[in-house]
Amino acid sequence: MSNLNQSDQVQDQHHQQQPHALPLADVAAAEDVVSSDVVFEGAVWNIRRDVVTYRDNKITREYVDHTGAVAVLALDDQNRVLLIQQYRHPVGMRDWELPAGLLDAEGESNLAAAQRELAEEVDLKADDWSKLVSFHTTPGGSNEIVHVFLARGISATPTFNREDEEADIVVGWVPLEDVVAAILAGSLTNSILMIAVLAAHARL
Structure with missing residues (x-):
């Protein structure tokens, strides 16, 4: 009887420690x-x-x-993530991130903007597009929302003439697992990159 009571107490404590479900909508x-x-x-x-x-x-x-923005998490056939590095003046560093850009073209859909940014920033296109995640970057200080798309079936496009910070973009393909490890180790700090990669890792 004492063992049964002890087991019941452990189960009660376990149930008490379970978090309450949070509403998914505001x-x-x-x-x-x-x-x-x-x-x-x-x-x-x-x-x-x-x-x-x-x-x-x-x-x-x-x-x-903010106008809002789109970003692209491109994966190749080896599950490598396309990363780009470019200068970001507010943080005073060359930041590793995903191809991304503003929603500043009137009448352009989110998907079309993502496809345009992938071509403009890294001269690539994709055959397979799917919505990955959307999020508010800084809800206490900006109304910016970023829509991230997962792109697969990657191939080259004609070279785009880039200017300013985009003129010397560095491009690299890194295994998804290695990017996840770098995020958890604190080596990568770009919020869009972090959220998109962890979301893709959870999905895949």
Whole structure:
């Protein structure tokens, strides 16, 4: 009897430690926007200041008003990930990342933008495209959302004439498992790369 009671206690403790299921959708709708103004107009994106009512109070929030972006996780037949390295001025370094770009062409779909970026940045195209993951990069300071596509069946396209930071892009194909290991070791810190690679690793 004592062993049975002890077993029951262990099971009870196990059930108590299980996390509660979280809602997968936002259940709180946005509050009323009292005013919304561009307070700084930049070369690439703007800073917007919103005054909103929240819990019967008015609060002011400033954030980067972003166009949104797409990124491409390209995998070859050996399950190697296409990585690119280019200069990123805000962090003052050449960053390893995925081919990516802004959603700044009017009327262009997310998929078409991803296909365009793959051709423009690394002179490649893909036969097989699927949606991998979408996420908000910095919800406390920007409305940016990134849509990542998984691309397979890779082949070459004509060379694109690149400028500025894209003019000296370095391209490398790295085994997926090695990229995952580098992320977990802290060697790679680009958020889009990290989220996309871990999502692809979980799917595959």
